[in-house]
Amino acid sequence: MACESWKEKLDAYFDGELPATDVRALNEHLAQCASCSAEGLRRVQLKRAVQAAAHKFTPDAAFRARIQKQISSSPRRTVWLPNWFAAFACATAVLVIGFIFVKFQQSRTGGQQLFGELVDQHVATLASANPVDVISTDRHTVKPWFAGKIPFTFNIPELQGTPFALIGGKVSYLRQSSGAELIFRTGHHQISVFIFQEQKLGNVAVSQNAQSALSFQVETWQQNGLRFFEVSDAGPHDLLQLRDLLKAAN
Amino acid sequence: MQNRYPGFLFREIFFRVLGINEWVSWFTLVFVSEDRFISGSFEELAMPLFDRLYNFAHWLTQNREEAEDLVQETYVKALKGFRSYQQGTNFRAWIYQILRNTFLTSRTGLKWSSVSLDEDPESQNLPVSSSTPETALLQRSDQQLVQEALGELALPYREVLLLCEFEEMSYQEMSATLAIPIGTVMSRLSRARGALRDALYKKQKC
Numbered sequence: 001m002a003c004e005s006w007k008e009k010l011d012a013y014f015d016g017e018l019p020a021t022d023v024r025a026l027n028e029h030l031a032q033c034a035s036c037s038a039e040g041l042r043r044v045q046l047k048r049a050v051q052a053a054a055h056k057f058t059p060d061a062a063f064r065a066r067i068q069k070q071i072s073s074s075p076r077r078t079v080w081l082p083n084w085f086a087a088f089a090c091a092t093a094v095l096v097i098g099f100i101f102v103k104f105q106q107s108r109t110g111g112q113q114l115f116g117e118l119v120d121q122h123v124a125t126l127a128s129a130n131p132v133d134v135i136s137t138d139r140h141t142v143k144p145w146f147a148g149k150i151p152f153t154f155n156i157p158e159l160q161g162t163p164f165a166l167i168g169g170k171v172s173y174l175r176q177s178s179g180a181e182l183i184f185r186t187g188h189h190q191i192s193v194f195i196f197q198e199q200k201l202g203n204v205a206v207s208q209n210a211q212s213a214l215s216f217q218v219e220t221w222q223q224n225g226l227r228f229f230e231v232s233d234a235g236p237h238d239l240l241q242l243r244d245l246l247k248a249a250n
Numbered sequence: 251m252q253n254r255y256p257g258f259l260f261r262e263i264f265f266r267v268l269g270i271n272e273w274v275s276w277f278t279l280v281f282v283s284e285d286r287f288i289s290g291s292f293e294e295l296a297m298p299l300f301d302r303l304y305n306f307a308h309w310l311t312q313n314r315e316e317a318e319d320l321v322q323e324t325y326v327k328a329l330k331g332f333r334s335y336q337q338g339t340n341f342r343a344w345i346y347q348i349l350r351n352t353f354l355t356s357r358t359g360l361k362w363s364s365v366s367l368d369e370d371p372e373s374q375n376l377p378v379s380s381s382t383p384e385t386a387l388l389q390r391s392d393q394q395l396v397q398e399a400l401g402e403l404a405l406p407y408r409e410v411l412l413l414c415e416f417e418e419m420s421y422q423e424m425s426a427t428l429a430i431p432i433g434t435v436m437s438r439l440s441r442a443r444g445a446l447r448d449a450l451y452k453k454q455k456c
Contacts, residue, residue, distance in 0.1 A: 011436070011439060011440055011443065012436065015414060015421070015439075016420075017420065017421050043443070046443060046446065046447060047415055049393075049396045050396060050400065050411055050412075050415040050416070050446070051415045051416055052393055052396075053393045053396035053397045053400060054305070054309070054397075054400065054411075054412055054415060054416035055305065055416065056305065056308070056309075056397055057304060057305045057308035057309070057314075057317065058301060058304070058305070059300065059301060059304040059318070059321070063304075063318050063321075064300060066322075067297075067300065067321070067322060067325055068293075068297065070322075070325065070326070071292065071293045071296065071297070071325065071329060072293065
């Protein structure tokens with residue numbers, strides 16, 4: 001490449017805009033060419049002279065302060081609460097909402113676990129060779145049997161004329177509290193009715209979703225400080241009918 | 251929204267992670283004033299450039315009072331238009347462009363904007379490079395001479411030299427600031443340097 005062509009690249013070279021491959025090539029040329037080196041030196045000197053001379057004007061302090069103040073005090077959108085207070089209120093609201101949400105989730109999860117335990121007990125009863133501790137179709141026999149064994153009492157409805165028959169009962173346990181399990185029969189289906197003290201179970205959210213999520217039907221209600229659970233593979237109509245009988249008796 | 255002030259980003263990440271509805275996040279936006287963040291981040295970007303902007307403005311206007319007015323108007327326009335500025339892009343080039351455009355629409359600037367480089371008779375005879383022995387005089391050029399020569403250059407040459415040599419802008423930045431192609435930046439720089447060299451040479455001879 002002729003020197004004129006190399007000199008055309010000198011501006012970009014000293015401005016740091018030349019591609020790396022051209023920089024290497026130009027470096028090699030400058031090492032060998034006195035004319036281009038001298039021209040390069042002149043251009044660097046001019047560059048530095050302009051750099052030094054250009055820094056001529058400085059603003060006075062009062063003008064700077066005026067601009068600074070203008071920027072700092074630029075108009076803001078009106079808010080009817082101080083920002084720090086509002087931000088604190090929002091943060092608190094978010095924390096409270098988050099806490100309630102987490103507690104609700106825990107409660108829902110707890111409810112699902114509880115239903116699962118009851119279903120397990122019902123299945124164990126079905127599979128057991130001795131499903132009940134007191135065998136009797138007479139409610140006047142079964143009810144007194146629980147006296148002294150559980151810390152509460154309950155009533156068993158009159159079942160004559162209904163599709164239900166009492167098989168018997170046994171003591172059951174849930175969340176370290178004792179309760180009663182009554183076994184009823186309707187057609188070919190067996191229904192377990194669990195009765196516990198509401199306060200001993202803790203705060204458990206019971207939902208329709210939990211009942212339908214299991215392979216058994218689960219019905220639950222609260223009455224007079226007692227929590228009743230029905231677990232069965234019988235149809236929902238049967239459970240609701242037995243529920244109404246138990247509610248009426250209690 | 252283009253201008254992502256820190257609080258906005260925090261709010262976006264925080265509420266989208268929690269999955270809280272958009273109305274909640276917009277509700278908090280009212281309380282966590284966006285204007286405060288915009289003003290704060292503009293100040294952080296703009297004030298460090300204040301001295302250089304003033305120096306450049308003075309070189310353009312060649313008058314202290316006009317330079318102050320120009321800088322003040324630039325900051326006002328830049329603050330107003332800061333919402334349209336894309337964070338992460340070249341702020342310096344952006345604000346210098348505002349200053350330059352503000353100057354060109356001012357009374358002084360309109361005189362220069364009406365003069366094209368091609369009409370400048372001196373530009374016709376400017377060599378691309380000069381390698382006469384007399385250019386060695388540049389070694390002894392004092393600062394005042396250079397400043398005088400710089401001040402007498404045509405505005406397009408003066409501003410491109412200032413942006414390159416003093417502001418140390420890249421060709422890309424100058425292209426954005428001056429709103430001209432990079433090729434034009436390079437040719438204008440070359441002519442500007444030639445013009446300055448000639449001006450200095452003439453002053454040396456006087």
